[in-house]
Amino acid sequence: MPVAQTGLTAQKKWPLSQAIKWLAIGLLACLTGYLIVLMYAQGEYLFAVMALILSSTGLYIYGNRRAYSWRYVYPGLAGMSLFVLFPLICTIAIAFTNYSSTNQLTFERAQSVLMGREFQGGKALNFALYPAGEQWQLALSSPDSSETLVSPPFAFNAAAPQTLEMTPKPLPNGEKAGLRIITQNRQALARLMARLPDGTTLRMSSLRQFSGTQPLYQLNKENQQLTDAQTGVVYRPNMESGFYQAINPQGEWQAEKLSPGFTVGIGWGNFLRVLHDEGIQKPFLSIFVWTIVFALLTVVLTVAVGMVLACVVQWEELKGKAAYRILLILPYAVPAFISILIFKGLFNQSFGEINLMLDALFGIKPSWFSDPWTAKSMIIIVNTWLGYPYMMILCMGLLKAIPDDLYEASAMDGATPMQNFFRITLPLLIKPLTPLMIASFAFNFNNFVLIQLLTNGGPDMLGTTTPAGHTDLLVSYTYRIAFEGGGGQDFGLAAAIATLIFLLVGALAIVNLKASRMKFD
Structure with a gap:
């Protein structure tokens, strides 16, 4: 039951x-x-x-x-889709458009902004404000006429527009407001619209006048053309450039464009600019080569320094090994951005300790930030300092896995320490380090923080279409195109270069996976 x-x-x-x-x-x-x-x-x-x-x-x-x-599985897949795949898809999509600081809006939005522009035209009347208890009255008058138009009492409201019906009346009693009150309430006065008895509407055009305003452009809904009401110039939307562009009576494009523009698809245009525009092609190729050289040199130097120091601190006859290990690992414990800023001060050409020391010893003061080659050397030195502790820690762990019998056998054969290093230690360390070296190469390929904080890409290259520096990496070059462009922030071109970087890093990831598979097979 x-x-x-x-x-x-x-x-x-x-x-x-x-x-x-x-x-x-x-x-x-x-x-x-x-x-x-x-x-x-x-x-x-x-x-x-x-x-x-x-x-x-x-x-x-x-x-x-x-x-x-x-x-x-779904939360992980959703997170990867939202934070990895979606930004990647958006970047690739932007790479095929003219999206920039001048072409951010949609066509409809850009047209709406242009249609909202007005110009002053028609009659202009002097205005004055008179107190009406806790409210105010607007009075309009013309220098050519004694008639005055007065509004009903109203309160200042900068948050919402107000329309005042003006009627012929004598001036209100009381002292009119001074320029100080008008200036303090200028934002609220700008939202006022004075409607005259004949239906004409006036807005504040200066601190003393209300003037008639008219739409600057007239829209032809059949072909979406805009006509300037003042000059009569006709503008047609150019779906290739993403601007309303002037045309002549024959329908040919003229140089004049209206801003803001709108976003349009341009196909492979941004990628072709990288290949054919000399102002982009030359700095891109130069920066691409320097990026590869920088990443390779950094990996080689950090591995070499880390491996040598790991062998030294693992030497049994060395006294005080623990103290040396702590001192050598300290650069890894200090946040990288702090170390970079400290090195920026140390390498200062006029007051930096490094130049003061070099001047005292050898009588030289290298131009670390203005000469391209010394600037590149400085970046490699600083990055080696920041990266060697990681490789040293890895090598210290791997050294313990090497059997002592190998060194004992080599000692019986009369091998020197250098022969032990190149014939035993190096071959046994380099194979497990290979995937990590490839990962380090990929990381330094996009080492944006180092470049941005130390040199900001400088010294700048001359004669380039886009902002570019001799020490820029591809990632910092992309950032400067996107956010520091002198002729407008070109997000489309930056997205195209970012897509190319993604393909390169993706190729490195494939190589890394193959190297790891070879290691564990």
Whole structure:
């Protein structure tokens, strides 16, 4: 009997739990659907598609018993999709557009901004403000007429526009407001619109006048052309350049463009600029070669210094090995950005300790930040200092795995320490270090922090279309194009270069995987 009651109770509770579960799933589905519609309405199509895919997949997995095993995998896959794949897709998509600081808006938004521009035209009347209790009255008058137009009492409101109906009346009693009050409430006065008896509307055009305003451009909805109401110049949207561009009576494009522009797809244009524009091609190739050389030299030097120091501190006859280990590992314990800023002061050409010492010993003061070759040498020196402790720690661990019998046998054969290093230690260390060296190469290939804090890419190259420096890496060069461009921040070109960097780093990752497979096979 108790067993039957327990089963009955379970049957009664099961539908309620299921109802709560599906109610929660339904509410979550409604919420995500609402957010997706909002994103789509705001023109964020990629975000809307990504949210739709992730939310629908998650709701299916957690609402279907047959997909139970995917519940543990889904959070990781969703995170990878959201924080890795989605930014990558967005970057690649931007690389095929003219997206920049001058072409950020959609076509509809850019057209709306242009249609909102006005110019002053028509009559201009002097205005004055008169107190009306705790409120104010606006009075308009013309120098050519004695008639005055007065508004009903109103309160200043900078948050919302107000329309005042002006009627012919004598000037209100009281002392008119001074320039100080007008200046303090200028933002609220700018939101006022004075409607005259004939229907004309005036806005504040200066601290003493209200003038008529008219739309600057007139839109032809059939062909989306804009006509300047002042000059009569006709502008047509150029879907190749992403601007409203002037045309002559024959319909030919002229040089004049209206800003802001709008984002359009340009296909492989940004990638072709890298290949064909000499102002981009030359610095890109130079920076590409320097990036590879920098990464290779850094890996070689850090491994060499780390390996040698690991062998030294592991030497049994060395006294005070613990103290040496702590001192040599200290650069790894100090945050990298602090070390970089300290080295920036040490290498100062006029007051840095390094130049003071070199001047005292050899009578030279290298131009560490203005000469390209010395600047590159400085970067390699600093990065070697920052990177060798990591390699030294790895080598210290690997050295303990080398059997002592090998060194004992070599000692019986009369081998020297140098022969032991090159014939035993180095071959046995270099193979397990190979995947780590490839990973270090990939890291230094994108070592943005070092370049940005130490030299900021300088000294700058001359005669380039984009901002570029002799010590720039591809990643810092991309950053400067995106955020420091003198002719406008070119996000499309920066995204194209970032895509190329991704392909290069992806190739390095494949090599790393193959090297790791060879190691463990």
